[in-house]
Amino acid sequence: MQSPAEIDLHSGGVIGLSWLMIALPLLGAAVLMLGGRRTDRWGHLLGVLMSLGAFAVAAASFVELLGMSPAERRREVGLYEFIPGMADLGLLIDPLSISFALLITGVGSLIHIYSIGYMSHDHDRRRFFSYLNLFVAAMLLLVLSDNYLGLFVGWEGVGLASYLLIGFWQFKPSAATAAQKAFIVNRVGDFGLLIGIFTIWTTFGSLGFREIFSQDPGTASSGTMTAIGLLLLVGACGKSAQLPLQSWLLDAMEGPTPVSALIHAATMVTAGVYLVVRSGFFFEASATAQLVVTIVGVATLLAGAIIGCAKDDIKKGLAGSTMSQIGYMMLGAGLGPAGYAFAIGHLITHGFFKANMFLGAGSVMHAMNDEVDMRRYGGLFSVMKITAVTFVIGYLAIIGFPLLSGYFTKDGIIETAMHHNQILGWLAVAGAGLTGFYMSRMVFMTFFGKKRWADDAHPHESPAVMTWPLIILAIGSIGLGAFLVLGNRFMTFLAPAVGLPQELPEFHFVSTPGLATLALVAVGAAFAWFRYGAAEVPVLAPRGSFLTAFARRDLYGDALNEALLMRPGQWLTRIAVFFDNRGVDGLVNGLAAGIGGTSGRLRRVQTGYVRSYALSILFGAAAVVGALLYVGNM
Amino acid sequence: MTTHYLVLSALLFAIGGIGVLVRRNAIVVFMCVELMLNACNLAFVTFARQHGNLDGQLIAFFVMVVAAAEVVIGLAIIVMIFRTRRSASVDDANLLKY
Numbered sequence: 001m002q003s004p005a006e007i008d009l010h011s012g013g014v015i016g017l018s019w020l021m022i023a024l025p026l027l028g029a030a031v032l033m034l035g036g037r038r039t040d041r042w043g044h045l046l047g048v049l050m051s052l053g054a055f056a057v058a059a060a061s062f063v064e065l066l067g068m069s070p071a072e073r074r075r076e077v078g079l080y081e082f083i084p085g086m087a088d089l090g091l092l093i094d095p096l097s098i099s100f101a102l103l104i105t106g107v108g109s110l111i112h113i114y115s116i117g118y119m120s121h122d123h124d125r126r127r128f129f130s131y132l133n134l135f136v137a138a139m140l141l142l143v144l145s146d147n148y149l150g151l152f153v154g155w156e157g158v159g160l161a162s163y164l165l166i167g168f169w170q171f172k173p174s175a176a177t178a179a180q181k182a183f184i185v186n187r188v189g190d191f192g193l194l195i196g197i198f199t200i201w202t203t204f205g206s207l208g209f210r211e212i213f214s215q216d217p218g219t220a221s222s223g224t225m226t227a228i229g230l231l232l233l234v235g236a237c238g239k240s241a242q243l244p245l246q247s248w249l250l251d252a253m254e255g256p257t258p259v260s261a262l263i264h265a266a267t268m269v270t271a272g273v274y275l276v277v278r279s280g281f282f283f284e285a286s287a288t289a290q291l292v293v294t295i296v297g298v299a300t301l302l303a304g305a306i307i308g309c310a311k312d313d314i315k316k317g318l319a320g321s322t323m324s325q326i327g328y329m330m331l332g333a334g335l336g337p338a339g340y341a342f343a344i345g346h347l348i349t350h351g352f353f354k355a356n357m358f359l360g361a362g363s364v365m366h367a368m369n370d371e372v373d374m375r376r377y378g379g380l381f382s383v384m385k386i387t388a389v390t391f392v393i394g395y396l397a398i399i400g401f402p403l404l405s406g407y408f409t410k411d412g413i414i415e416t417a418m419h420h421n422q423i424l425g426w427l428a429v430a431g432a433g434l435t436g437f438y439m440s441r442m443v444f445m446t447f448f449g450k451k452r453w454a455d456d457a458h459p460h461e462s463p464a465v466m467t468w469p470l471i472i473l474a475i476g477s478i479g480l481g482a483f484l485v486l487g488n489r490f491m492t493f494l495a496p497a498v499g500l501p502q503e504l505p506e507f508h509f510v511s512t513p514g515l516a517t518l519a520l521v522a523v524g525a526a527f528a529w530f531r532y533g534a535a536e537v538p539v540l541a542p543r544g545s546f547l548t549a550f551a552r553r554d555l556y557g558d559a560l561n562e563a564l565l566m567r568p569g570q571w572l573t574r575i576a577v578f579f580d581n582r583g584v585d586g587l588v589n590g591l592a593a594g595i596g597g598t599s600g601r602l603r604r605v606q607t608g609y610v611r612s613y614a615l616s617i618l619f620g621a622a623a624v625v626g627a628l629l630y631v632g633n634m
Numbered sequence: 635m636t637t638h639y640l641v642l643s644a645l646l647f648a649i650g651g652i653g654v655l656v657r658r659n660a661i662v663v664f665m666c667v668e669l670m671l672n673a674c675n676l677a678f679v680t681f682a683r684q685h686g687n688l689d690g691q692l693i694a695f696f697v698m699v700v701a702a703a704e705v706v707i708g709l710a711i712i713v714m715i716f717r718t719r720r721s722a723s724v725d726d727a728n729l730l731k732y
Contacts, residue, residue: 603732604732605732606731606732607728607731607732608728608729608730608731608732609724609725609728610663610724610727610728611654611655611656611658611663611724611725614654614655615655618651618655
């Protein structure tokens with residue numbers, strides 16, 4: 001965390017215009033939402049254009065940043081003084097945020113282009129693009145903001161966009177429910193993040209990254225630092241679908257496939273990793289918080305992999321895999337400066353190969369009449385070559401096939417973990433083996449083996465507007481990892497933002513964990529070949545062992561939530577309703593009924609007979625006179 | 635010395651009061667009210683005499699003025715009630731009730 005005061009960190013140039021990155025997609029979303037049906041004809045083009053414009057600004061800022069000396073690579077762009085000195089709205093352009101911005105706008109633009117083709121038959125395509133643009137704007141605000149307040153606004157913005165896009169086909173009850181589930185589970189995480197931000201505010205008196213990180217971590221007690229770390233981790237778990245807040249991600253696959261690729265694989269779900277790395281200041285001060293981060297990461301990477309092994313729905317399989325890969329990133333992020341670069345590096349390469357595979361899955365679904373059951377696929381390699389080849393490249397990258405992207409970044413995480421803690425390291429290796437199995441299973445079931453298509457399926461290759469993004473993403477899946485990791489290129493680039501470890505790691509092509517990983521992956525892939533490549537795949541899923549059922553039911557995560565939270569919550573509401581109806585309402589209604597009844601009886605005194613009134617006046621007068629006499633005689 | 639006047643006044647007042655309570659005919663009730671008013675007047679005048687100042691006599695004039703005004707309004711109301719309901723009984727005019 002270096003921020004030399006003598007260097008002017010405020011910036012003009014292209015970086016001074018970096019707010020355009022957020023403004024352009026936001027403008028696109030506004031035009032498309034307010035313009036309504038009038039923009040139907042060209043709305044998708046505007047959406048793509050705005051996303052590409054943001055990418056251009058990001059790329060230009062990146063180039064300008066590269067032209068500076070490493071110490072200068074922290075540029076602040078002030079936008080608005082919200083609470084002077086404590087919460088100014090501004091952007092921070094540093095290696096970490098610009099890496100994210102490039103990933104978001106780059107992969108985001110490719111997915112925008114892909115969506116033109118994928119959503120061409122949907123008469124609500126314009127609305128889809130307005131949400132996509134909204135998402136890009138919010139996500140950029142999240143990563144570019146120079147304070148926790150702006151980050152939180154972006155954080156909520158992507159949550160909203162995610163909700164809108166999961167429920168894009170809201171006429172499907174399952175999609176509407178999934179959208180609500182995602183929103184509600186994210187509320188739990190956001191609650192933690194919010195409390196964490198409150199704690200930061202009270203402890204450090206500021207929300208700006210520079211103001212906080214320039215303070216001495218020793219000013220706060222270690223307990224406070226642990227608390228802040230764990231609260232931020234709760235937020236990260238919600239957004240990044242880590243245990244125990246993982247349950248929404250699998251259901252989120254109800255959204256259109258480009259959404260799954262962009263939001264629920266490449267960008268939004270990695271916001272938790274960004275948060276942990278950006279807040280390294282707190283985690284590095286608390287070994288406990290770091291340990292919890294790594295444990296959460298390892299638990300999730302195993303859970304996601306196990307879930308991925310049993311899913312027949314291609315998108316849910318990929319979702320399990322996403323959980324698992326984010327688990328790896330979380331593990332890396334919990335390892336301190338040594339792991340940050342690998343975590344972010346894996347995040348970026350994962351953004352490429354997972355978006356590639358999701359879009360590939362979308363291409364397959366597009367060809368197969370929106371069929372998602374892999375048991376109805378098979379033998380698709382021959383009919384859709386581009387999709388198949390790019391998917392296989394993504395597959396090889398994710399299982400860590402030597403020299404492809406995933407090989408470098410994932411191996412980096414595993415080796416750093418091994419260095420840090422043997423148990424964590426070997427569990428991560430085991431997760432890699434599972435990855436080899438479930439991804440191989442997916443590829444064999446989809447592209448190879450016998451054709452098990454439905455009778456009315458006539459698969460065909462997707463149009464060029466869909467295949468070109470696949471090709472570009474596949475190229476990234478091949479080369480990006482080597483480019484980032486070899487020679488510690490990415491680690492030194494990130495250093496001004498996140499710091500460096502004491503000793504720079506050396507990438508070993510031959511090492512015990514690396515070889516063990518490769519061996520386990522090979523075993524997993526071979527096992528998958530025997531089960532799903534060489535052998536016949538039944539069209540109807542067999543019952544399987546209790547382990548299969550366990551994985552199919554998402555490790556009973558939903559059942560657990562239901563038993564532990566939903567049912568008691570329902571009881572609580574029922575008790576509250578009972579108390580409200582009988583207690584509060586009973587009191588009010590009883591009082592009203594009592595007064596009403598009494599006055600109903602009292603009213604009978606008004607008989608309408610003048611003479612009875614006269615009699616009461618007489619009695620009254622007599623009483624008054626009697627009282628006067630009594631008082632007078634005292 | 636003035637006791638007799640006061641006793642008479644009290645008697646007249648009681649007769650009037652009883653009349654108001656027991657008679658149904660509005661005209662008679664009205665006359666009984668006048669009787670009560672005049673019983674009061676008698677008492678006022680008596681006390682004025684007894685104390686040797688004119689306050690009571692003055693009040694008696696006021697009462698007479700009010701009584702005259704009251705008669706005008708009251709008789710008009712009774713006549714109107716009689717015209718619409720063909721009855722001068724106060725018990726028949728009992729529509730204003732719960």
